[in-house]
Amino acid sequence: MSDERHPSVSESAAAQIDSDLTRLLSIAPSAAFVPGVEQRIREQAARKPARFSWWIGLAAAAALVLAVSFGSRAWRTPPAPQQARHTNRTAIQPSVERPAMHPMAPEPEPRRIARHRTPHVPAFARGAAEPGPAQAEVLVSGDQLRAIARLQQLVAKGDMSENNLPPVGDGAAAATDIRPAPLTIAPLTVSAVETVTGGVAGSEGPSQR
């Protein structure tokens, strides 16, 4: 099988190629070849136990991590108590019982923590960390809160209407006006002031001038 582009290989050419290649590859291993192989096998056998050492190291590291994580959970300090915030709020509003600025808003159930129990804190008295509904803090006195509560009850019963609401500007409104009493300063009498000489001022006779 031959053509002009790919002339066939003559037998002599093929034989020549084989002969040349055989001659080029006619090398023999040196005397140190077999001992070299045996040496490498011995070195490989000596390194073999180290192959599993990384498993041991990995297991030790995993055990250490688990021990640290469990230990940290056991010794974890309790979070900052909410009682301190509650105490601060009660200092501002000493007479608060269970008032609610927004009576329609349902009060969330108190948190139940296994380690310690926090007392129920009204929604308006909770700090910013509480995830309750957003409410503006309003500081009112106890009397006003009781009045508002009473008003809510009357409205709920239907007893409150415009007819029986006190008119604006009446004496009741005036009663709500806060008018501080004017300050009065009693004049000082000279007789009440001791003189430098030790005698009582005013005890002397007519003026010597």
Add this chain to the structure above:
Amino acid sequence: MPDAASLEKIGGVMSIEADLERDFGERLRDCSSVAVRVAYSVLRHRQDAEDVAQDAFTRAYKKFAQLRDRDRFRAWLVRTTWRLALDRRRAEKRRLTREAAAAPRGGSGTAENAAIAEERAARLWAAIDLLPEKLRLTIVLSAIEGYDTREVAGLLGLPEGTVKSRLFLARKRLAESLQCLMNDTHR
């Protein structure tokens, strides 16, 4: 204190290991030449070829339990040595170019004959490098003394017909490459 059964079991294991060691030693002596020559056909450097062949034998030792069959061991060794030699060649490409000129001379004779032989060897190596890998391995194995087509087919795990066609194609391409190289030399 181990009993007789344990001792016998231990002795049995040791005898199996001794058999394995003995068989591996036989394989090492039988196949060292072919491993070195296969590596040399790629690397063209005796020391590197022996180093790669030793590495192949070391790997074969690890797997000797599966390679205990004579033919299977030889085929595995040839393929592994070839692959390791190619990897080494890619890694040391610059040095091989320098060392290729120091290929061993075949035959004896005058200095003129030696120069001619050296030139022919260099051209042949260059032509072999132009062959595809499959053809290169096939013709190298066939050139190793003592291997006929059937044995090359067994080493490569191929049918004899495939080996024959590859050999034909490899020789054809080598002849063409050598002719081109000879024409370039004489210009």
